[in-house]
């Protein structure tokens with residue numbers, strides 16, 4: 001028997017383990033099972049590719065608990081290790097950067113997140129053990145096996161193990177349970193099952209305890225789609241999402257090459273109740289080589305796709321990768337980018353080939369998806385490609401490209417109008433001339449519409465243009481304006497100076513007397529309202545009052561002002577004109593009671 005010293009950095013790491021700075025001690029079993037699973041993978045590959053002699057007929061992981069002896073053994077019949085490998089692999093930490101991380105770990109005492117930056121693997125057993133024994137024998141080699149043992153305190157012993165079977169058995173001599181310190185009784189049947197189910201259910205090899213296999217072994221994402229039934233996918237979806245309805249769509253993804261990962265994603269059929277609540281759970285499950293790493297990994301999918309559920313299984317990440325690391329990891333960013341593209345292209349396919357499913361998707365998640373127009377500039381175009389909008393052209397929503405295909409000659413902009421409801425938008429005075437000329441206008445009624453339209457300059461070269469803003473570029477109907485409106489316009493500008501920044505004659509009205517429009521670069525009123533609702537105080541934006549010169553009220557007002565510019569009832573009429581314009585577009589009056597009184601007095605005089 002030989003006694004050897006751990007390499008300096010390994011010793012440091014072991015100290016950290018023994019003093020157990022990592023709060024979740026359960027993971028030691030996950031690590032051992034993961035190592036065992038790797039060893040089984042390696043044996044399978046060695047036999048297959050290198051012609052190593054070995055039995056791959058019954059690759060398995062066995063768990064054996066002995067409550068009396070207080071031991072838990074994890075045994076595999078995988079590749080095993082030679083004596084030299086044991087010394088090399090278990091006695092040292094080969095990974096680069098570990099020394100630097102250890103230094104930082106020491107400085108940041110108790111910072112448990114840092115430890116997630118490197119795989120602690122086998123050493124994590126020392127969080128729960130006062131002694132660990134490893135007995136192993138390498139597949140395809142002559143000679144005997146090796147027995148390694150350590151209490152984690154600086155040294156380990158190495159010895160021959162003549163009778164060791166091929167594979168590796170790690171026996172953890174457990175410290176007394178101390179539940180307050182999250183040190184559980186790891187010989188307890190229930191605890192073992194719980195950990196296996198939670199972290200290792202999808203390990204591709206059977207994890208057995210006695211005659212029983214504890215894991216389902218179904219790594220669905222790793223199996224070719226043609227071999228997995230819809231029902232299996234749906235069960236899996238329900239398991240991870242806690243949804244009870246089948247998903248709308250299942251998405252498989254596999255990346256090979258330098259950076260390997262697999263993903264299995266689902267688009268649900270219905271939005272969760274908390275889709276628009278900030279504290280809702282979101283994100284994907286992250287696996288590393290079939291080993292469950294974490295739930296709700298927000299780094300894998302952007303917020304606007306938060307309704308997507310599923311699993312990403314990456315081959316090259318550390319098992320102990322922390323959320324902090326995920327945020328900075330370049331590989332994770334690449335995965336995320338790819339997932340976004342895949343989800344968007346799936347939606348595009350739905351739209352092209354399965355209109356009913358697409359309609360369901362858009363009804364449930366369109367509002368969330370549109371947030372991406374603001375938050376994901378790179379995919380703005382792709383999102384607009386799959387988006388549909390209500391329109392004056394018909395009851396069915398339209399895509400932007402269909403809209404463009406229907407544009408009238410000479411029309412360059414994509415017209416839209418925002419509002420609270422379809423009815424309100426359709427009946428808004430701003431619509432009149434557009435309707436009269438048969439020009440299609442998009443009807444945008446989601447709160448997020450007010451915001452993204454500001455962020456999207458154009459679609460395929462066509463500007464998005466609010467018909468309640470700026471001047472309209474409609475061809476002028478060649479009607480002579482009756483009479484001279486300049487004095488009235490000047491009068492109203494002065495009288496309504498507190499309410500509006502300008503007064504002018506309109507080309508967009510056919511039936512209404514007046515309407516309010518925003519100046520080209522001013523904030524839309526709904527947006528202003530939204531900011532106020534969020535507790536902010538944006539500067540009050542005054543709008544422009546546009547008059548319809550052919551309306552009897554406006555013409556009458558002109559005549560009345562011409563007759564007697566100091567008529568004492570004129571200011572009230574001006575105020576009523578402004579108020580009705582505001583009401584017609586669904587706006588809020590500053591002083592509704594005053595408006596009602598003015599109106600009632602005026603009506604009383606006409607009866």
Ligand SMILES: Nc1ncnc2c1ncn2[C@@H]1O[C@H](COP(=O)(O)OP(=O)(O)OP(=O)(O)O)[C@@H](O)[C@H]1O
Nearest residue numbers: 035036039080081089090119120121122123168319
């Ligand atoms: N059951 C096993 N069978 C064969 N080799 C093993 C076994 N367990 C550990 N090893 C070897 O010991 C090495 C070190 O294991 P350890 O758990 O410390 O780190 P790792 O598995 O490489 O990294 P990580 O756990 O972060 O993925 C492994 O890479 C593997 O070569």
